[in-house]
Amino acid sequence: GAVVSQHPSWVICKSGTSVKIECRSLDFQATTMFWYRQFPKQSLMLMATSNEGSKATYEQGVEKDKFLINHASLTLSTLTVTSAHPEDSSFYICSARAANSDTQYFGPGTRLTVL
Amino acid sequence: GENVEQHPSTLSVQEGDSAVIKCTYSDSASNYFPWYKQELGKRPQLIIDIRSNVGEKKDQRIAVTLNKTAKHFSLHITETQPEDSAVYFCAARAGAQKLVFGQGTRLTINP
Numbered sequence: 001g002a003v004v005s006q007h008p009s010w011v012i013c014k015s016g017t018s019v020k021i022e023c024r025s026l027d028f029q030a031t032t033m034f035w036y037r038q039f040p041k042q043s044l045m046l047m048a049t050s051n052e053g054s055k056a057t058y059e060q061g062v063e064k065d066k067f068l069i070n071h072a073s074l075t076l077s078t079l080t081v082t083s084a085h086p087e088d089s090s091f092y093i094c095s096a097r098a099a100n101s102d103t104q105y106f107g108p109g110t111r112l113t114v115l
Numbered sequence: 116g117e118n119v120e121q122h123p124s125t126l127s128v129q130e131g132d133s134a135v136i137k138c139t140y141s142d143s144a145s146n147y148f149p150w151y152k153q154e155l156g157k158r159p160q161l162i163i164d165i166r167s168n169v170g171e172k173k174d175q176r177i178a179v180t181l182n183k184t185a186k187h188f189s190l191h192i193t194e195t196q197p198e199d200s201a202v203y204f205c206a207a208r209a210g211a212q213k214l215v216f217g218q219g220t221r222l223t224i225n226p
Contacts, residue, residue: 034142034213043204044159044216093158102147102166104214106158 002028004096006107012083021079023094029074031094035067038091047091050077066084084114086091117142119207121217129225134195136220138205141188145207148181148188149214153202162203163190195224 003026013019023033032051036044041062048064050071058064068080077096081088093109118141128134140148146167153161165172165179165188172179176195181188188207192199205217 032189041221043218049213091156102149102164102208103161104149105161106151108158109156111156 002026002096002103002105003108004030004094005052006063006094006110008110009108010113012113012115015085018080019084020027021046021081021092021094021110021112023032023077023079023096023107025075025096025098025105026097028098031074031099032076032097033071033077033096034095035069035077035079036093036095038093038109040091044093047079081112084112086114088112108112117145117164117207117209117212117215119205119215119217121205121220123220124218125221125223127223127225128195130195130197132195134192134199134222134224136190136203136205136222137187138189138207139185140207140215140216141186142207143183143186144209145186146210147208148179149206150179151204151206152174153219155172155203159204176220192222197226200224 005024007022035047047062049056050057050069052074056069071077094107095104097104128139149164152162153159163179176193178191202219202221204219206214208214
């Protein structure tokens with residue numbers, strides 16, 4: 001199957017700082033990318049959907065000014081957690097889908113810990 | 116919007132036995148139903164998917180069945196092995212809309 005990479009795999013930061021997470025589709029062009037958040041022993045919670053070159057569509061309850069998403073190319077999307085606080089600590093996973101494809105491939109996830 | 120219910124939340128079976136996980140969905144327009152396997156701390160991996168024009172699909176020990184009338188679909192794993200232990204998520208999508216995931220099933224294979 002297609003490969004999606006995510007960087008970094010884990011990050012620890014101080015409260016109030018910003019953290020950027022990168023998601024790349026390595027062997028296909030991802031017209032749509034998704035960002036999820038997953039708490040321990042819970043399902044995947046969709047945060048936002050981004051289409052290349054367009055503004056992201058955020059799910060209800062997700063602060064767009066706090067979770068900045070950029071999908072500048074067909075192979076790269078970034079999620080920036082601004083002014084992170086301990087409650088933002090979580091497992092963040094990106095996913096990518098090519099045009100005219102049903103299949104959604106997931107990245108390996110980024111574990112964010114905010115102290 | 117779409118709502119996906121998944122049962123059971125936990126499932127424990129003896130190695131070699133079969134495991135069945137069931138999901139129901141609410142949106143009759145849903146036409147794509149993937150299943151993902153997620154091991155602890157790792158990414159969800161697509162293991163099988165089915166589209167609404169098909170009633171059943173099989174890949175070695177894994178099969179998925181779809182009942183559009185009843186709006187439910189199931190994952191069947193036969194001859195279970197210890198490496199099948201993981202959390203399994205079903206999902207449903209209507210057209211180009213977002214995937215909606217079930218709550219997950221923690222499957223444990225007992226040796």
